Amino acid sequence: MTIRRLFIAEKPDLAKAIRDGLGGGKSQDGYFQCGPDAVTWCFGHMLQLCDPEDYDPKYKKWNMADLPFSHVPWKKKVASDKKDQVKKIMALLKQAREVVHAGDPDDEGQLLIDELLEFAKCTLPVKRVLINDNNLKVVQKALANLRDNQEFAPLSAAAEARSVGDQLYGYNLTRAYTLKAQNQGHQGVLSVGRVQTPILGLVVRRCRLNASHQKSFYYSVTGDFDIQGLNFNGRYLVKDTDMVDEKKRLLDEAQAKQIAQDATGHTAILASVKTEAKQTPPPLPYNLLKLQTDASRKFGLKPDQVKSITQTLREKYKLITYNRSDCEYLSDEQHGDVPGVLTAIGQTAPIFANLIGKSNPGIKSRAFNSAKVSAHHAIIPTEATADLTKLTDAEQKIYLLIARAYIAQFFPNYCYDRTDILINVGKHQFTASAEVPTRMGWKALYKNDQDNEDLAQDEHILACDLRILKQHDQGKCIKASAEKKETKPPALYTMATLLSDLTRVAKYVKDERLRKTLIEKDKHKQGEHGGIGTPATRDSIIKTLFDRGFLAEQGKSIVSTPIGEKLYDALPDQAKYPDMTAIWHEQQKALKTKQDVVGFVQNLMGYIGREVESIKQSGSVKLADSVPCPKCTKPMNRIAIPGKQAFWGCSDREGCKTTLPDAGGKPGQPKPKATVSAQFKCQACGNGLIRRTGKKGKKAYAFWGCSGYPACKQSYEDKLGKPVITVTPDDKNFSYNPVPDPTHLV
Incomplete structure (x- = not known):
């Protein structure tokens, strides 16, 4: 069989969309036959870089003398769980006359198929199709506009340079710091990474800023006004001559009290009144990071849990679209799918049926903008349905969040009147602002959502209606007061605020040129403004920092541990700030070919070699005090x-x-030692019983076990702090209530 064109898609969903775009096809083993063409698929990256021990078994044992190591040219191997599909793709390539590269339209998507073709030593002509939306019309349009794959070689080169660089940087520095620390008796891995270490740095610096905060005081002057029978509060407007801090807050207590005294009981005249009709569009649909942020804030779910849940919702239940997207927009063509998607949501989640009935599918919100869709569109519900009660509690919550954000697109904007007034009281001026809703619109879906930044309102905005006031109206400042307030330290990170900060870490880069480079990296990404990491990797990187013991949780706050802080102190600034990502991006912009990537790697190895040598020569890597x-x-x-x-x-x-x-x-403190009961005896051997705790899954329970364990494995259920014993001590035919093996103690 000869295949005219072999389409290789990045994932099965895209392969199905291409099949439909070609007019349909017959399902075969690992591909679709579409007339003279065939469509096959990958499952993400099918290849991975070889590990050090793949080049030489000696590298399996960590040894400082072997560092630094690098291998140019580097090699790749087939991922162990993807070998079957790779074999099928290789067989299809042998039958094809032309290949159509259908990776995602970004640098990783470009590399994913390119490296597979290189691995196969493919010499066939290769075309490129760019598809970022599986909507049939979008796919058909893309299939009619194939391009030469060679145009996109720089994208592939940049992704490969980053991949190889991350491996060499992480492997060499992680082994070097770990081995040096082990010489001091430290156990465990001190992992270092281009993204991981700057994230650790963010948390360490925030913790230190919080701990080193020197409290100071400022003063706020407010007045209680009565004008035209309307009672409200106004804030003092500072003058250029007032003694203020960088946030324009009064610093002089005597001055603040004098202002309050001057205003109290005096005539108040409205110098200006301005009312303006305003509106706010609904929040955009979710990308993965925003979904992880909201799920952490609302439900306490970890980022990796959210990614896993969305994977289940997508793959098992088919309820949502691609889940690792970094985009919050949808294509214009997807507006045609709205009725079907809303119907499916109503069937899956009847709780939304009433709101869907009030929605207007004809509304085309700002979310529908093809120009702003990157490699993937936002995460939204599909037209598939399911019995919501069959989903876990966490799966239900995530689906409902995604569904609500989608439904909100078909409600009107939130509309309100904003009134700002300026009040003269003698030589002083006060201001007040109020907002009055005129149409709730999409906010009707979010009225019970606490701590939602999309709903956040300035604390100084009044809830009263100031629209009845007009310029020159007079009244009185009934009472003014000066309140002493304490400055607050920078808040410790929560999971939600840390995730949010990862999209805009450029603000922490010291070098202005590098800061601009990091921002420029994200110029085509909506929702990113100089970030590090990707939606697919951030959660696992954060989890690694916790697993390694560098970060810990204190309530809802994320803090650095002593070991994390000592590792941070041992590293050079370039490693613990986002600078490295900016430097790499700047260098990768010039990469065009494989040879350019080799040059980048060789240059990077010069830096890595100097760092490793510095670690070798240093007396020690001092970690947490013993x-x-x-x-x-x-x-x-x-x-x-x-x-x-x-x-x-x-x-x-x-x-x-x-x-x-x-x-x-x-x-922490050792657990109290279990005491042997003098009152309750084991019915099997006569030894005293001990009250213990165990776990069934995640649920804790109490039981009583024999103090003679493991010689005697008798155990009894606990009821109100006492063992459930159904016989008397002299009963030879005793029975007991068994509980799980006490080796499961916690």
Whole structure:
């Protein structure tokens, strides 16, 4: 069989869209046959860079003498779980006369197919199709506009340079810092990465700013006014001659009190009254980061949990579109799908049926703008339906968030009248502002949403109606008062605020040129303004920082641990600020060919080599001050195992074996030692019982176990703090209520 054109799509969904765009086709083993053409697919990146030990087995053991290492040219291998599909693609390539590259229209999508063709040593002509929306009309238009794939070689080169650079940078510096620290008895990995380490830096610096805050005071003067029978508060408007701080706040207590005294009881005259009709459009549909932010704020879900949930909603239930998007916009063509999507939402989530009935599918909100759609459009519901009760609680919550944001696009803008007034009281002036809703519009869907930045309103905006006032109206300042206020330290990060900050870290770059470079990197990305990381990687990077013990949670706040701070202090500024990403982007703009990428890597290895040599020559990488074991006084080590709760263990593993719980990155207090009951005896052996706790899944429970364990494994259910014993001690035919094996103790 000869294939005229072999389309290779980045993912199965896109392959199906291309099949439909070609007029349909027959499903085969790993591809669709569409007349003389065939459409096959990848599952994201099918290849991965070889690990150091793939080049030489000696690299499997971490050894400072082997650093730095690099391999030019580098090699790639097929991901272990994708070998079957790669074999099918290779077989199809042998039958094809031409290839059509259908990766996502961004640098990673370009590399994904290019590297596969290079791996296959493909010499066929290659065309490129650019599809960022699976809408049939969009796909058909793209298929009619194929381009030469060589035009996009610079995109592929930039992505490859970043991939190889990240691996060499991370592997070399992680091993170097870890090995140096292990010489001091530290256990665990000190991971370093181009994105990971600047994120750690953000948290460390915020924690230190918060801790080092020097409180100071300022003064706020407010007046209680009565004008035309309307009672409201106004704020003092500072003059150029007042003593103020950088935020235009009064600093002199005596002056503040004098202003309040001057205004109290005196005539108030309205110098100006201005009312303006305003409106606010609905929030845009979700991208992954905004969804993770809202899910953290509302439900306390971790970013990696949200990504996993959206993957399930997409792949298992087909309820939402591509879930790793960084875009908040939709194509113009998708407006034609609105009736079908709204109907599906109403069937899946009847709770929205009434609101959908009030919506207007004819409204075309600002979200429908093809020019602003990047490699993917926003995350929205599909026309598929499901029984919502069959979903987990978290899956329901995420689906409902996505659905609500979509429904909001078909409600009118929120409309309100904004009134601003200026009040003269003798030689002083006060201001007041108020907003009166004239049409709730989309806000009807969000009225119970707390702490939503899309609903946030200036704390100084009054809820009263100032529209009845007019210029020159007179009244009185009944009373004015000066209030002493304390400056607040920068707030510690929460998961929501950290995720939000990752999209605009350029503001923390010290070098102005690099700051502009980082912002320029995102010029075609909506919702990003000089960020680091991607929607697909940020959550896993943050999770790694927690798993390694560099970050910890204190309530809802995210804080750096002593180990995280010591690692931060040991690193050069270029590593712990976002500068590295900006430098790489600047260099990658000039890359056109594979040889250019080689030059970039060789230049990077010069920097890595100098850093590794500096680590080798340094006396030590001083980490957290040693915490003595409470039993033997030897150093304690924090042990973080992915997926499990971190704890502290004595470095004398063979002799002491003392462990302590982790408390915000520091050793916590040991759990109280279980006491043997003198009152309750084991019915099997006569030893005293001990009340213990265990877990069934995530649910904790109490039970009573024999103090003779493990020789005696008798156990009893707990009821109101007492063991449930159904026999008397002298009953030889006793029975008991079994509970799970006490080896599951927590």
